[in-house]
Amino acid sequence: MEKRRYIIDTDTASDDAVALVMALRSDAIHVEAITCTAGNLSLSKTTRNARLSVEFANTYSPKIYAGADRPLVKELVVGENVHGKDGLGDMNYLEPMIALETTHACDIILDYARNNKDLGIVTLGPLTNIAMAILLDPKAMSNITEIIAMGGQYKMTNGCTANAEFNIWVDGDAAKIVLESGIPITLVPLDVCYGDAEINIEDRNKLKSFKTARGNFFVDCNRRLLEYNQRTYNKDIISMPDPTAMAIAIDPSIMLEARDVYTRIELYSSLSYGQLIYDFMNIHKQKPNVRLVTKIDVEKFKNLVFNSAL
Amino acid sequence: MRRFIIDTDTGSDDAIALIMALNDPSCEVCAITTVMGNVSIDYATRNARIAMEIAEKREIPVYQGMERPLVRNRLNATHVHGSDGLSQMSVNEPSIKIEDKHAVEAIIEWVDKLDGECEIIALGPLTNIALAVRKAPSIMQKVKHLYIMGGAQLGYPGETEVAEFNILADPEAAHIVFKSKLEMTLVPLEVCLNGDGRVGAETVLNEFDVQQLEQINTKKSRFCIDCSKSLVEFHRQLMGDFGLELPDPTTIAVALRPELIMHSFKAQMDVDLSNSLSYGQTVVNTKGGTAIETQEYYANMTIVSAIEGQEFKNYLMECVR
Numbered sequence: 001m002e003k004r005r006y007i008i009d010t011d012t013a014s015d016d017a018v019a020l021v022m023a024l025r026s027d028a029i030h031v032e033a034i035t036c037t038a039g040n041l042s043l044s045k046t047t048r049n050a051r052l053s054v055e056f057a058n059t060y061s062p063k064i065y066a067g068a069d070r071p072l073v074k075e076l077v078v079g080e081n082v083h084g085k086d087g088l089g090d091m092n093y094l095e096p097m098i099a100l101e102t103t104h105a106c107d108i109i110l111d112y113a114r115n116n117k118d119l120g121i122v123t124l125g126p127l128t129n130i131a132m133a134i135l136l137d138p139k140a141m142s143n144i145t146e147i148i149a150m151g152g153q154y155k156m157t158n159g160c161t162a163n164a165e166f167n168i169w170v171d172g173d174a175a176k177i178v179l180e181s182g183i184p185i186t187l188v189p190l191d192v193c194y195g196d197a198e199i200n201i202e203d204r205n206k207l208k209s210f211k212t213a214r215g216n217f218f219v220d221c222n223r224r225l226l227e228y229n230q231r232t233y234n235k236d237i238i239s240m241p242d243p244t245a246m247a248i249a250i251d252p253s254i255m256l257e258a259r260d261v262y263t264r265i266e267l268y269s270s271l272s273y274g275q276l277i278y279d280f281m282n283i284h285k286q287k288p289n290v291r292l293v294t295k296i297d298v299e300k301f302k303n304l305v306f307n308s309a310l
Numbered sequence: 311m312r313r314f315i316i317d318t319d320t321g322s323d324d325a326i327a328l329i330m331a332l333n334d335p336s337c338e339v340c341a342i343t344t345v346m347g348n349v350s351i352d353y354a355t356r357n358a359r360i361a362m363e364i365a366e367k368r369e370i371p372v373y374q375g376m377e378r379p380l381v382r383n384r385l386n387a388t389h390v391h392g393s394d395g396l397s398q399m400s401v402n403e404p405s406i407k408i409e410d411k412h413a414v415e416a417i418i419e420w421v422d423k424l425d426g427e428c429e430i431i432a433l434g435p436l437t438n439i440a441l442a443v444r445k446a447p448s449i450m451q452k453v454k455h456l457y458i459m460g461g462a463q464l465g466y467p468g469e470t471e472v473a474e475f476n477i478l479a480d481p482e483a484a485h486i487v488f489k490s491k492l493e494m495t496l497v498p499l500e501v502c503l504n505g506d507g508r509v510g511a512e513t514v515l516n517e518f519d520v521q522q523l524e525q526i527n528t529k530k531s532r533f534c535i536d537c538s539k540s541l542v543e544f545h546r547q548l549m550g551d552f553g554l555e556l557p558d559p560t561t562i563a564v565a566l567r568p569e570l571i572m573h574s575f576k577a578q579m580d581v582d583l584s585n586s587l588s589y590g591q592t593v594v595n596t597k598g599g600t601a602i603e604t605q606e607y608y609a610n611m612t613i614v615s616a617i618e619g620q621e622f623k624n625y626l627m628e629c630v631r
Binding site for chain 2: 079081082153154155156157158159160161162163166264265266267268269270271272275277278279280281283
């Protein structure tokens with residue numbers, strides 16, 4: 001069976017790193033390129049971490065590109081309080097050997113979009129690169145078959161602000177451009193990434209028991225995230241939103257329930273900037289622009305994480 | 311004996327709520343104040359008096375209040391409750407007199423007079439309460455407790471994708487009240503409504519419940535059914551099934567039968583005042599979130615999140631018997 005092909009756009013911190021390793025070790029998909037954006041961390045750190053993740057995956061090396069170093073309109077706010085200073089648990093990993101390409105992420109995304117009609121994009125961070133590509137050449141971007149995006153929340157509160165999730169909130173303006181682009185969007189909200197899908201102590205022990213570089217990497221690079229969850233929420237878990245989104249790209253059957261819904265974004269409220277506004281009641285009678293994932297197969301998801309660590 | 315002011319934009323479910331409170335021997339309703347909302351102020355005052363006459367409680371003073379929201383333009387919900395707010399049912403015009411005093415003045419006076427014993431149940435937009443809070447802030451601190459029907463948690467669509475009617479009808483007033491530091495309990499939409507995109511509220515009457523109500527066959531029970539025809543039709547068109555949603559009676563139950571509350575939590579609730587998609591949204595902040603760790607947090611209210619549905623229905627039936 002031919003592998004489905006994706007570009008992965010990432011603000012690589014600890015959970016992005018796990019997602020990248022999962023993608024590169026999958027038989028179902030082929031990663032054409034990895035494009036980096038600022039978000040969880042500054043651009044120089046996300047490009048470093050993406051390259052390190054490819055080395056940990058130890059399969060093949062898609063080219064890695066640097067993109068936007070800040071959101072379109074807002075100032076950059078990073079998540080070092082969550083993922084650690086270097087974004088990979090401050091483990092002092094050796095610096096990566098893989099080179100960083102010199103082409104801008106937007107240009108390579110557009111290059112692929114112009115020349116392919118069967119390519120999807122998985123986004124693990126703020127949508128700045130994708131929005132810029134859409135602005136520069138919307139026609140080319142209409143060739144993109146789907147965007148699977150980790151972002152947003154629909155019932156859960158207090159992810160990042162009360163009603164907004166980090167990836168969307170960091171660059172809400174970019175999210176608006178993507179939402180209005182007409183490209184089919186599958187949105188993986190925080191609601192399905194938390195709860196049962198979180199990596200608990202048993203899961204971590206299992207990953208460690210493999211005694212593989214990747215099993216250790218999955219746990220260790222998320223060390224700061226674990227500490228953050230313990231400190232802030234008194235919860236002994238690693239929450240891994242990006243691997244959840246990636247898992248749906250790798251195995252769509254992990255998505256158990258979804259709702260097609262017309263979705264807009266709040267950009268003009270100080271209280272609610274970056275909140276996604278879902279028209280569940282079809283008040284506006286508009287065509288849905290988002291497939292919102294509302295339930296996942298947690299067991300399948302976790303098995304995919306485990307198998308990627310073997 | 312607990313003593314209450316009920317502030318109401320009397321549409322059909324407000325009318326039922328009034329009948330319940332007026333027939334509950336465990337409390338004394340000292341005053342009824344009206345506000346525009348579901349219907350114009352004139353209809354709200356008319357309908358409140360009709361409900362009092364149905365309940366055969368004619369002695370309680372009725373004060374007419376604000377005919378417009380503080381800042382925004384006026385909304386109404388006649389598409390939900392009918393043009394008169396009572397499904398255009400055939401009913402005698404009320405003869406109970408309306409007090410001369412403005413509702414805002416009356417609220418301040420009653421709160422002062424009852425001196426720490428006065429509780430308020432607000433069933434409509436918070437315009438009257440907000441003005442009372444601004445006009446007499448220290449007297450209003452004597453309010454023992456304020457019960458509010460309004461708002462919603464994230465993910466419960468109402469009048470817009472994110473805003474519930476009572477709050478949306480006067481968000482600026484809600485903001486004033488939410489910041490007032492009064493003791494407050496909020497009964498949000500999700501414990502009162504059900505349907506697509508909403509969690510099924512146990513308080514919504516189904517066909518069997520309404521049959522039971524019919525069998526009671528008193529003036530009060532017949533009134534409850536007849537005045538709700540528009541509301542039931544509205545629900546049927548929107549959801550395609552039968553459901554009589556009773557937000558205001560649910561709020562009465564929360565105030566007068568607190569043992570029916572199955573779950574509630576304290577949180578900071580803010581109102582979105584931006585001239586944008588989220589105008590009128592109530593934002594629940596339970597503290598935490600990666601970007602707001604450092605922000606000031608004050609849990610300003612108790613938010614009810616689940617009610618004992620069958621017990622609520624029993625209470626309603628008992629009140630209209």
